[in-house]
Amino acid sequence: MSLDALVAPVRWVGAQRDVLAGGIGGLVDLRTLAGRAHLYAVGPLEGCGGEVSVFDGVASIARVVDGRPVVATGFDHRACFLVYSEVAAWREQPLEAAVADGALVEEIAERAAAAGLAAPFPFLVRGYAAHARLHILDKRDGQPHTPERHEAAKVRFTVTEEAVVVVGFYSTAHRGIFTPADADVHMHLKTADDRLSGHLERIRLAPGARLGFPAGE
Secondary structure, rough: OOHHHHHOOOEEEHHHHHHHHHOOOEEEEEHHOOOOOOEEEHHHEEHHEEEEEOOOOEEEEEEEEEOOEEEOOOOOOEEOOEEEOOOOEEEEEEEOOEEEEHHHHHHHHHHHHHOOOOOOOOEEEEHHHEEEEEEOOOOOOOOOOOHHHHOOOOEEEEEEEEEEEEEEOOOOOOEOEEEEEOOOOOEEEEEEEOOEEEEEEEEOOOEEEEEEEEOOO
16 A cells, blocks of 8 residues: 555554454555655554654654663564654644643643644644653564453553653544544653653643644644
């Protein structure tokens, strides 16, 4: 399948529900996206053996090695599914108060609606995480993949009192496709020093974070 054949501002190949049904092969060759300077993307690594995050054209590939997170860069990998967008510039606005989890999602939805931004859309958050929890998939069982085995493959890590960047994709119409079946957002986080990245589960942001939407939308 040609990635360029997909013409929406938010584009995707494959679906999360297919992964949970056992489709964990390398459907998306990330090399076809290399060189796109302002690419943002999230998805699971081939075989559910890690996480793919792309921030402004730089791929962050997170795996678990000996129980510890290891992050590499580069597009010489494949993903089970991928959602992505190209955003040359972000229009950022402050989140003056501390915000966490569901309240953050509500803030994203409300501010996007006020700006006339139609879903699906990408967003970016830059700020200081008082606390965040993320996971990196680390499937090693060699068994057919199921929702239960997907959950078991998640290795969780925490970030405390640290500068972070979050890329996410919002939609109320794509659950089980590029957002989880029980959520309207799919978010990945990386630390400002690039030592850790992965699928964001929970976050509590300190006051002063900034929420960005694509400029010109």
